[in-house]
Structures are given as structure tokens and as C-alpha cells.
Amino acid sequence: MIQNIVIIGAGPTGVLLAHYLLRRGNYHIDIYERRPDPRLTPSASLRVNVSRNRTFPISLQERGRKAIREIVGLESSIAAQSVFCQGTIIYGKKGKVRQVPRQNPVLTIDRNRLVTILLQQLTETYSPNQVKVHFNCECTAVDGTAKTVTLKPEQGDSFTVHYDLLVGADGARSRIREYLVENAGLVCSQSYVPDAYKSVFLSRLNPSAGVELEPNKIHAWNLNNKIRMLMVPQPGNQLNGVIIFEAQTNPLEGLSTKEDVKAFFQENFPIFGQLMSLEEAEALRKRPVARVLTVRCDRFHEGDSVLLIGDAAHAVSPSIGQGCNSALEDVLILGQLLEQYGDDWGKVLPMFSEQRVPDAHALRELSDYTFPRQKLLVVEFFWRLTVRRLFHQWFPHWVKPFVFDLVLETDLP
Ligand SMILES: Cc1cc2nc3c(=O)[nH]c(=O)nc-3n(C[C@H](O)[C@H](O)[C@H](O)COP(=O)(O)OP(=O)(O)OC[C@H]3O[C@@H](n4cnc5c(N)ncnc54)[C@H](O)[C@@H]3O)c2cc1C
CATH class of the missing domain: 4.10.810 (Virus Scaffolding Protein; Chain A)
Known part of the structure; x- marks a missing residue:
């Protein structure tokens, strides 16, 4: 019977999975996360922190929310810190504005805030004897024969831990997936989407300039088919989002001062420019450019002891906003299989691959091709x-x- 589960990655998938496993009662879980604890990051520094808090708003629909709903109280905690958007406003040149309404309001929440709520409820519900979350601790190696992983804390020496089941919930650049490709014949193709992005954090209001963007609409601005912005209202009158551009042509690259950055936005995205503080302009200048990797694997497991889940198994382009929804849905499906096969991982893992791989491949194609680029x-x-x-x-x-x-x-x- 599997008892010790090691989860690599405390993103939305890894932490929701811990909820699902712990409520079954038979497991002891250690989660290792290379980033710092998001619960210790005050929201103000979230806005200006340059490299450690790469985050963006995520929209969750029924596909992801039904997985969250299974854990008592979680959906309402998340909803309380989300904004429900009722459509998109698309801004154009010369002040032209187009409204695209939605049938149902969509729940939007910042990724790090989502993880914070998942972690809070996890550590409030279960004792440290059942689950420990180790931050600033990166998985650097796997030994599938000895069933051990090597971990490197930010400070101190590397150490090794034993697992009965190893879960790679470590996102698109998964170390666990890399191990399976190199050592267990996992067939996997990866490619970058043509676009790159930088996270942007604005205020929704600028009273002195008389600007107040609608609190329950996504705000989009296509400068041309190469550069666009997508900004989503968040609690506390924040407006979080991204500037997206072709990876080879970063429009902010040549800008050497915060004043230049602000002037760029005032000229090209005037409404967003008026909402940008000089502090944010400086942070944005220094914030690294992020690329999105998409992943296609032929299976999501190895034997009865290694599982890939979420972005580690099937990262997709964010163009139709389904990566996290489908990652959370993975957890729901896994929970159903555990119930069906009485926690027999030898049966659960192959069935998980069988059920999820076709869906993951379909989603990747939809995400790549549904929304046109020209x-x-x-x-x-x-x-x-x-x-x-x-x-x-x-x-x-x-x-x-x-x-x-x-x-x-x-x-x-
Ligand atoms: C700009 C953008 C917008 C998006 N919008 C949406 C949206 O609207 N709707 C939607 O459904 N999806 C959206 N997505 C996709 C969504 O963000 C991902 O699908 C989701 O975050 C996947 O969760 P995860 O836990 O599987 O992986 P991640 O969120 O990537 O978490 C993996 C975690 O593992 C950690 N980690 C990685 N390697 C190691 C290691 N070696 N050791 C220890 N820890 C490690 C990482 O630090 C990270 O915390 C968007 C993505 C982007 C980039």
C-alpha cells in the first residue's frame, strides 16, 4: 500500500491534489516547491517584485471549478477573492471600443492568490504529520530504481528523500518529466508558442486623470497583430494582466528608464498608460520576459510509482485559457479513479493516462489553433x-x- 507521496511543485495542481489525497486518509505527503511561500508575500510587494512573483490572472470555468467544488469550503473561499467578469472590452485606435459579452460570468483570480488559498486551507485542515510543504527547495534529480529524489534547498546542502509515489506537478518545464524521457522511454514533444509575455500590475482607477475602468470586464487592447495587452480587474481595485508580444520583438527592450516605459504605454495603450505608476514602470522594465512551452506526452505515468499531472503532463497555450482548468480537472479524474480502484495505484495510473491523454492532445490543438493570429x-x-x-x-x-x-x-x- 502506498503511503509516502512526494509531490514536486506547489502550484494549483500539486496543492489541490494534496487535498484530494489527504481526505482519503491513508497518505503522508511532502510537497517540495522551488519558489518561496506565496503566503509570505504581501500583496503590495507582489505588484513590484521583479522576478520572484511571476503571476497572472487565471479564468476558471466549470471544467476547473467542479474539481475545486469537491473540497468543502474551497470554492467559496476562492470566489470571495476573485472577480467575476461579464465580458471583454476591446479597445481600438482612436478610442473605438467593442464589447464582447459572455453568457455566464467568468471567475478570474491571480495564480499566486489561488495557490495561497489552496495552501491556507490545506495547512488549516491537516496536521504537519500528514502534510509538509517545503518551500525554496528544488528537485534536482530522480532515481526511479531506488525510489528517491534529490532536493536542493536555497540554503544548505542537497538531501535525498524516499517515495512510494512520486508526483510531477512541477509545471511545463517539469524535472520529473525530463527524468522519464531520459530514463523510462516517455515520448514527449515540446514547443514554444510564438508569443512571449510580461506580467503587468496596474490600478483600475486614476482619479486625478478621471480614468476608471469597468470593474467586471476583461480589458483587451490589440496594438497590432504582434503586440497586445489583456488586463483583468482583481480585488482591491487592482488590474492585473500581461503584455503579449512576438518573442523576437520585445517592444520594451530598448527602454532604459521608467519614464521611457511609462511614455511607451501612454503612447500605445493610452488608457493603461494613465493607470501605470512609475514604480510599476520600473518593475516592469526589470521583470523578465516569460515564454510559454507546450507539451505533448504519450502517457502520464511510469509503472505504479510515478505520475505526471497538470502542466507537467500537458501544458498548452494560454490563448483559450484552459490550462489550469484542465490541470484541476486531472485531479478530479484521478480522485474518481482512486475511488473506483480502491487506491490500487497499479491500476489507477494506467487508467489515468488512458483517460486523460486524448483530452490533453485535443486541448493542445484547440489552444494552438482556435484563436487566429492574423x-x-x-x-x-x-x-x-x-x-x-x-x-x-x-x-x-x-x-x-x-x-x-x-x-x-x-x-x-
Ligand atoms: C499568461 C498566462 C495566462 C494563463 N491564463 C489561464 C487562464 O485564464 N485559465 C487557465 O485555465 N489557465 C491559464 N493559464 C495556464 C495556467 O497558468 C497553468 O495551466 C497552471 O498554472 C498549471 O498549474 P500547475 O500547478 O500544473 O503548474 P504551475 O502553475 O506551473 O506550477 C508548477 C510549480 O512547480 C514548481 N516547480 C517547477 N520545477 C520545480 C522543481 N524542479 N522543484 C520544485 N518545484 C518546482 C514551480 O515553481 C511552480 O510553482 C495561463 C498561463 C499563462 C502563462
């Missing part, structure tokens, strides 16, 4: 969306919903 095709996309929604409304038996609506509004596999 300007003309974007126009065509919105035309198709409008027509399809209308026809589905008029003739629901004959015309299926638009693919976006199926992905975003349902939990259809």
Missing part, C-alpha cells in the same frame, strides 16, 4: 462567432454551439 482572420473569427451564436439560439437542434462556447461554458471532454 488580423483579417480575427475579423472573420468574430463574424463567425456572432453568426454561430445567433443560429444556435434560433435553431438549437440543428446548429451546434460555437467551439469557444463549448470549451468555455461546459465540461464536455
Whole structure:
């Protein structure tokens, strides 16, 4: 019977998985996370911290929320620190504004805030004898034969721990997946999406400039088909989001002072420019550029002792906002299989791969291709969306919903 579970990565997937396993009662869990504890980061420094708090708003729909709902009290704690957005406002040149409403409001929450709530409830519900979360501690090596992992704390010497089950919940650049590729014949392809991004943290209000953006709408601005911004209101009148650009052409690269950065936004994204403090302009200048890696694996397990889950197993492009939803759904499916097979990991792990791999591959293709990149095709996309929604409304038996609506509004596999 498996008792000691080592989870690498305290992201949304790793921490939600710990909730699911601990409520079954049979397990002792150690989670190792290379970043610092997000609960110790005050929200003010979250905004200006340059490198340690790479975070962004995540939208969660039914696919991810049904997994959270299984843990008593979690969904309401998350909802209390989220903003429900009712659509998107797309800004254009010369002040042109287009509204894209949504059928159902979408829950949006900052990634680090989501992890903080998951961690808080985990450590309040279970004792340190059942679960320990070790921050600033990076997994550097795996020995699948001896069933050990090597960990390197930020301070001090590396050490080794034994596992009965090892879970790679360590995101798109998973060390555990790398071990399986090199040593266990896992077939995996990885590629970067063409875009790169930087996180941006603004205030939603600037009373002196008379700017107040709507509190329950996502705010999007396409400068051209190479540079765009997506900003999401968050509690406390914050506006968190990203500037997205082609990886080879970082528009902020040549800007050497905070004044230059602010001037860039005032010229190109005037509304967001008016909401940017000089403090944020300086932090943004120094914040590293992030790239998104997508991952396609032929299975998500090895024998009865190693599991890949969430982004470590199937990272996708964020273009349709489903990576985290599907990562959380992994945990729900795993929980159902544990129930079905009475915690027999020898049966649960292959069944998990069998059930999840086709879904993961489909999601990767949808994320890569559903939203067009070229300007003309974007126009065509919105035309198709409008027509399809209308026809589905008029003739629901004959015309299926638009693919976006199926992905975003349902939990259809
Ligand atoms: C800009 C952007 C916007 C997004 N928007 C959405 C959205 O709207 N909706 C949605 O559903 N998804 C969205 N996503 C995707 C979502 O962020 C991911 O799918 C989700 O975070 C996956 O969670 P995870 O726990 O599997 O991985 P991660 O969140 O990547 O967490 C993995 C954790 O493992 C840790 N780690 C990594 N390596 C090691 C190691 N060797 N040792 C110890 N710890 C390690 C990392 O520090 C990290 O904390 C977005 C992604 C991006 C980049």
C-alpha cells in the first residue's frame, strides 16, 4: 500500500491534489516547491517584485471549478477573492471600443492568490504529520530504481528523500518529466508558442486623470497583430494582466528608464498608460520576459510509482485559457479513479493516462489553433462567432454551439 507521496511543485495542481489525497486518509505527503511561500508575500510587494512573483490572472470555468467544488469550503473561499467578469472590452485606435459579452460570468483570480488559498486551507485542515510543504527547495534529480529524489534547498546542502509515489506537478518545464524521457522511454514533444509575455500590475482607477475602468470586464487592447495587452480587474481595485508580444520583438527592450516605459504605454495603450505608476514602470522594465512551452506526452505515468499531472503532463497555450482548468480537472479524474480502484495505484495510473491523454492532445490543438493570429482572420473569427451564436439560439437542434462556447461554458471532454 502506498503511503509516502512526494509531490514536486506547489502550484494549483500539486496543492489541490494534496487535498484530494489527504481526505482519503491513508497518505503522508511532502510537497517540495522551488519558489518561496506565496503566503509570505504581501500583496503590495507582489505588484513590484521583479522576478520572484511571476503571476497572472487565471479564468476558471466549470471544467476547473467542479474539481475545486469537491473540497468543502474551497470554492467559496476562492470566489470571495476573485472577480467575476461579464465580458471583454476591446479597445481600438482612436478610442473605438467593442464589447464582447459572455453568457455566464467568468471567475478570474491571480495564480499566486489561488495557490495561497489552496495552501491556507490545506495547512488549516491537516496536521504537519500528514502534510509538509517545503518551500525554496528544488528537485534536482530522480532515481526511479531506488525510489528517491534529490532536493536542493536555497540554503544548505542537497538531501535525498524516499517515495512510494512520486508526483510531477512541477509545471511545463517539469524535472520529473525530463527524468522519464531520459530514463523510462516517455515520448514527449515540446514547443514554444510564438508569443512571449510580461506580467503587468496596474490600478483600475486614476482619479486625478478621471480614468476608471469597468470593474467586471476583461480589458483587451490589440496594438497590432504582434503586440497586445489583456488586463483583468482583481480585488482591491487592482488590474492585473500581461503584455503579449512576438518573442523576437520585445517592444520594451530598448527602454532604459521608467519614464521611457511609462511614455511607451501612454503612447500605445493610452488608457493603461494613465493607470501605470512609475514604480510599476520600473518593475516592469526589470521583470523578465516569460515564454510559454507546450507539451505533448504519450502517457502520464511510469509503472505504479510515478505520475505526471497538470502542466507537467500537458501544458498548452494560454490563448483559450484552459490550462489550469484542465490541470484541476486531472485531479478530479484521478480522485474518481482512486475511488473506483480502491487506491490500487497499479491500476489507477494506467487508467489515468488512458483517460486523460486524448483530452490533453485535443486541448493542445484547440489552444494552438482556435484563436487566429492574423488580423483579417480575427475579423472573420468574430463574424463567425456572432453568426454561430445567433443560429444556435434560433435553431438549437440543428446548429451546434460555437467551439469557444463549448470549451468555455461546459465540461464536455
Ligand atoms: C499568461 C498566462 C495566462 C494563463 N491564463 C489561464 C487562464 O485564464 N485559465 C487557465 O485555465 N489557465 C491559464 N493559464 C495556464 C495556467 O497558468 C497553468 O495551466 C497552471 O498554472 C498549471 O498549474 P500547475 O500547478 O500544473 O503548474 P504551475 O502553475 O506551473 O506550477 C508548477 C510549480 O512547480 C514548481 N516547480 C517547477 N520545477 C520545480 C522543481 N524542479 N522543484 C520544485 N518545484 C518546482 C514551480 O515553481 C511552480 O510553482 C495561463 C498561463 C499563462 C502563462
